[in-house]
Amino acid sequence: MRVWFNRWFSTAYHLITLMRAGAPDGTVFVGSSPNPHMLYRLVCDEWEEEPALPPGEEYAAFALRFCREHAIDVFFPRHALTELARHRDAFRAQGTILATGAAEMMALLDEKAAAYEFFAARMPALVPPYRVAHSYEEFVAAYEELRPLCARVCYKLTQDEGARTFRVIDDRIAEAGAVWSKPGTKLTWEMAQKIMRGYDFSVPFLLMPYLDGREISADCMETAAGPIVIPRFKTDHRYSEVCFDADIMALCTEVMQHLQIDVPINIQLRSDGTRYFLLEVNPRMSGGLQLSCLASGINVPAIALSRLVGTELPWAYPEHGGVRRVANLETPQLLEG
Structure with a gap:
């Protein structure tokens, strides 16, 4: 092979x-x-x-x-x-x-606004408030509509990979004395307006409240023995935590049922402090899948290859669930605790 x-x-x-x-x-x-x-x-x-x-x-x-x-x-x-x-x-x-997956579903997930529209019709509680801007004027109007609903607004292109265009509008980074602030992907509203005035909007922007709670990167795959769902909670830059939370697993399973994709996918969720919302679905193996495999003992890539050629490899969740921490290193290491 x-x-x-x-x-x-x-x-x-x-x-x-x-x-x-x-x-x-x-x-x-x-x-x-x-x-x-x-x-x-x-x-x-x-x-x-x-x-x-x-x-x-x-x-x-x-x-x-x-x-x-x-x-x-x-x-x-x-x-x-x-x-x-x-x-x-x-x-x-x-x-x-x-x-x-099927071409129609790949195209849907490739366009973030279309994906939100799809899930808003099927799992409305999963979709945060959002606006789509096709022009500078729509961008300004969208920001002004969303700003009263949240502390900060964020945006990205509706077609993006790896969060390359993701930005958070945060005027605090320009406050006097903000010497400890790390701008990173943050910019002020004035800066955002200047940038958008020079953009042609050939690809629209999606705007939504910035969710400042915990983020989950769930690695998932359908199998003959049932769906694999490995929720990887992002904590900081040093490590993540795999936790087999029943509610999150049920949520991801429902997402998978609507998508009907028979290869590994990655479902990204983030909390506003009270509940989780969908960020996006990547219809491929994620960049951090090896962390989920290491922490769970489930070899998703091998299972995926075998399924595609007609063989089902056995798999099982760890007998003792709990929280399994895994280091965010290029060569991952399982941590104690």
Whole structure:
């Protein structure tokens, strides 16, 4: 069996290592990226430097050709995920299993406003107040509508990955004497207006209250034995806590039922201090999945690969649930306690 990872995050190093541990002997892992120095190259059996193509039709044609020429059996895409999902039948016709959900669902989740609209119709309590801005005037109006509802407003593009455009509007960072403030992704309302006046809004912005409670990154997957749900509570930059909270697991299970995606997904939730709201759903293995696997003992990448080729690997939650802390390191370590 030959498995391809295209243009992933560096944490694919851990995903491939986990997948290899449960894969049949002789499985070959092929990696590719325009960057020849990607960390996951170290755990691939074969490596190809791919062209720096944008995620469109040209890249889909490249990927189909790559799978033919390298006899790829299973393809786990990250780059161009939505575009590639539209070609699932073409990959299958030439003998490659594409590890994505249906194209329509991939496109829905790729557009954050559309995803919120989808869940607002099915799980309204899960969706925070939000506005979508298609122009500078709509951006200002959205901020003015949301500001009375919360301490701070945040925004991001409706099409974003890795929170690259996420910002929090916080005028406190410019107060006299705020020398200990760490702006990071924060900016003042004046700065936000200046930036937005120069933006063409070809991709709209989504605005919502900034939720300052705990964040959960839940790694999930449907299996024949039932859904896997591993809620990973983010605490600080040093470690996370995996806690098998029954309410959170039930919430994530309901989300999965609406999506009907048969590959690993990541559900991100955040609290306002009283209840949890949906941030987004990533329809792929998360960058921190190895942390969930380490803390739970459930090898999600290996289970996913086996399911795609028709074999169900056994799995079980830890006998003693509790809270399992795991260090947020590039090479994770399980902590005591």
